[in-house]
């Protein structure tokens with residue numbers, strides 16, 4: 001930092017000379033720029049208040065000039081960030097508050113957003129996920145130093161989130177001072193949208209503080225960020241800042257970068273900088289091992305015969321495998337009967353359709369929406385009027401009309417015997433709201449992609 005400060009005028013004069021700037025350009029754009037700070041190889045440059053409306057222009061035209069000149073003069077890589085004078089003033093005022101008032105100091109295991117159940121020791125390793133598991137462990141052992149970013153991809157419910165959380169727990173157990181943050185793309189998108197909507201520079205600064213000061217950032221289902229312009233842009237800069245500061249980035253997606261058609265080149269190349277590891281659907285042995293592990297924790301013993309039946313019939317998704325197991329266990333408990341193969345077959349008759357392609361049905365929509373909102377499907381199809389069930393239920397109404405041919409009357413029957421006018425109202429409400437409410441539109445888009453990933 002000190003050497004940049006000492007050479008600040010020389011840096012600007014070098015830029016004038018090397019890039020052949022006219023006197024007027026130099027005096028107008030470059031000379032008034034002041035150095036704010038240089039941390040983690042990021043040089044922050046203050047744009048004076050009277051030039052604040054030109055920040056995009058100054059950044060696009062002069063950023064690379066500063067980057068190249070500083071990097072060459074100091075023989076170290078630097079990234080450049082332009083900041084508004086008024087934001088710097090606010091930042092300085094904030095810095096005068098006691099440190100504990102700063103929320104970014106409180107990222108610990110709770111607000112790292114990690115599920116305590118998703119750890120390496122609960123993750124069953126088999127041939128389908130061995131590579132992704134080893135890569136994850138290597139990253140957990142030396143974050144920021146081996147593979148950066150780590151990009152995990154695979155179909156739904158195959159353990160990407162479980163592995164990401166395992167890395168987070170491992171790092172924090174080894175070093176509780178590390179700031180680890182897990183976020184879904186949906187949460188990230190909503191935060192960016194919220195900051196932009198508030199039109200408040202301080203809110204954007206806070207968001208950047210939150211994401212750009214961590215040691216490990218994990219973004220789940222990154223494909224949902226791609227194509228959303230302002231979110232994508234914010235993510236791009238966050239990625240650059242963290243990566244150039246050697247902070248670990250872990251991403252998950254349903255596809256490898258080269259198969260995401262809408263991914264532009266700057267993301268593709270960055271995603272490929274580190275290591276790309278895929279997770280395939282589990283083989284029979286792995287499915288059996290996962291089910292046996294579940295059975296160990298079950299209060300009621302579950303026969304090996306039943307475990308084999310589930311492992312044979314549910315092949316492509318571990319979430320569905322666990323769901324089937326839970327359904328069978330619940331059937332035994334609820335009906336107070338011995339858990340025989342016949343009971344298991346009956347419990348799974350709606351789940352197991354041998355050789356049948358995934359069809360979009362109201363039942364599938366209800367399952368995906370309830371999982372997305374963290375509520376039970378029975379709550380969505382019940383008559384309960386609790387506020388947390390109303391929005392998911394209305395989204396189900398809307399999606400049943402958008403994605404299936406189900407009539408209003410039949411949707412009503414599925415959703416707690418509701419009258420068809422209630423369904424029409426729900427569908428119209430969501431149709432109108434997604435025109436103006438970007439959060440909701442984002443939510444609905446993500447749910448549609450989960451229902452129909454193709």
Ligand SMILES: Nc1ncnc2c1ncn2[C@@H]1O[C@H](COP(=O)(O)OP(=O)(O)OP(=O)(O)O)[C@@H](O)[C@H]1O
Nearest residue numbers: 122123124125155156157158159160161162318319
């Ligand atoms: N190898 C494994 N061993 C034990 N449990 C697993 C394994 N893989 C996945 N699971 C379990 O399966 C469920 C789904 O896994 P997870 O949420 O990690 O999938 P995902 O790949 O992130 O899915 P999506 O892309 O839909 O978000 C979780 O309950 C997880 O604990």
